Amino acid sequence: MLDERIRNTAALDEQAQVFKLLTHPARIAILNLLRDGEHCVCHLEAYLGFRQSYISQQLAVMREAGIIQDRRDGWNIFYRAVNPKIYAVLDAIQEFTGRPVDQPNDIDVICNCPHCSAKKNNG
Numbered sequence: 001m002l003d004e005r006i007r008n009t010a011a012l013d014e015q016a017q018v019f020k021l022l023t024h025p026a027r028i029a030i031l032n033l034l035r036d037g038e039h040c041v042c043h044l045e046a047y048l049g050f051r052q053s054y055i056s057q058q059l060a061v062m063r064e065a066g067i068i069q070d071r072r073d074g075w076n077i078f079y080r081a082v083n084p085k086i087y088a089v090l091d092a093i094q095e096f097t098g099r100p101v102d103q104p105n106d107i108d109v110i111c112n113c114p115h116c117s118a119k120k121n122n123g
């Protein structure tokens with residue numbers, strides 16, 4: 001239990017809640033992939049190599065927590081970070097551990113999602 005002298009426990013609870021969500025390597029990896037904007041599950045699947053059902057499960061947890069939101073466009077559902085300030089937290093932890101994670105551009109992946117296909121067709 002927290003000491004009663006700490007009055008703003010709601011704020012502390014909220015912060016702990018965010019950290020709890022981030023205590024999961026797959027969720028951190030997904031958020032890192034969403035740094036450059038919205039992506040569909042198939043894109044996340046191509047870059048992370050996890051099964052789609054597993055990624056969907058992690059996306060659902062983060063969506064329910066309000067960290068990410070989705071947008072349906074035809075057959076695809078795109079996910080993006082609700083508040084880009086989450087990346088200040090992820091940047092801080094990378095600096096703290098001194099081990100940056102791979103950036104999507106560093107990874108050689110063939111992805112046929114709508115965004116990657118559009119990029120390919122535009123040169």
Ligand SMILES: [Zn+2]
Nearest residue numbers: 043111113116
């Ligand atoms: Zn893609």
